[in-house]
Amino acid sequence: MIPSEELKEDKSDHHGHHHCASERCDKCDSELKHTIYCTACEKIQQYNKTMNYFSIFGVSPGYDIDKKEVTAAFERLIFALHPDMYVNGSKEDQALSLSHTALLYEAKETLFYPFKRGRYLLSLLMPGFDGMIPQPPQAFVLEMFEIQEELDLVQEGSGSLKQTEARINLLLQEIDEALSADFKAYIPNREDKMTAGKILSNLAKLKFLDNLGERIRMIGKNLRDNLN
Numbered sequence: 001m002i003p004s005e006e007l008k009e010d011k012s013d014h015h016g017h018h019h020c021a022s023e024r025c026d027k028c029d030s031e032l033k034h035t036i037y038c039t040a041c042e043k044i045q046q047y048n049k050t051m052n053y054f055s056i057f058g059v060s061p062g063y064d065i066d067k068k069e070v071t072a073a074f075e076r077l078i079f080a081l082h083p084d085m086y087v088n089g090s091k092e093d094q095a096l097s098l099s100h101t102a103l104l105y106e107a108k109e110t111l112f113y114p115f116k117r118g119r120y121l122l123s124l125l126m127p128g129f130d131g132m133i134p135q136p137p138q139a140f141v142l143e144m145f146e147i148q149e150e151l152d153l154v155q156e157g158s159g160s161l162k163q164t165e166a167r168i169n170l171l172l173q174e175i176d177e178a179l180s181a182d183f184k185a186y187i188p189n190r191e192d193k194m195t196a197g198k199i200l201s202n203l204a205k206l207k208f209l210d211n212l213g214e215r216i217r218m219i220g221k222n223l224r225d226n227l228n
């Protein structure tokens, strides 16, 4: 888990002024569990710089997330912030309700996919990260060529799709574990280039495997269609 205080400090430094540790409601000053909405007085919150895809769900920024917790917060917030709830509200709240609803979908999508979550988290931790993902290491690219060849065989009717899928799932698991460890080791607000390099390398692998996963889904679908 990454200490959120450090993240907040970093953001305030970046904007050149200090910010208090916990977020409080615009209206009733209660401490906010979700930076997007006050559960105490039901006031929708203005955009502020501590609002991020983690804080809106009330979870700590980190690679390991509790999907059940995020899902529960998402469902609660999507209902509370629904534009139907603001038909009699101010123009400002109506506009926020629309944009915050879009933000909730975007945030959930990002947090649920390891590649997107990792890239987003790195952008929070590493000011100046432009989201660019490098090429994966050469050895990994060669392994991917091997897997592509296995898939060619599957498409020609020999080879086992299940076996290739198992191989990919094992790789995904290894990368997931490495990312989890690297993000825990990463020191925010420092020039931790070595850990950042490891994270970027694993994100590059994930991106590659995402594309491969797409090909496997297509092959699986064709195989099923041919059977029917």
Ligand SMILES: [Zn+2]
Residues within 6 Å of the ligand: 025, 026, 027, 028, 029, 030, 038, 039, 040, 041, 042, 043
């Ligand atoms: Zn409030």
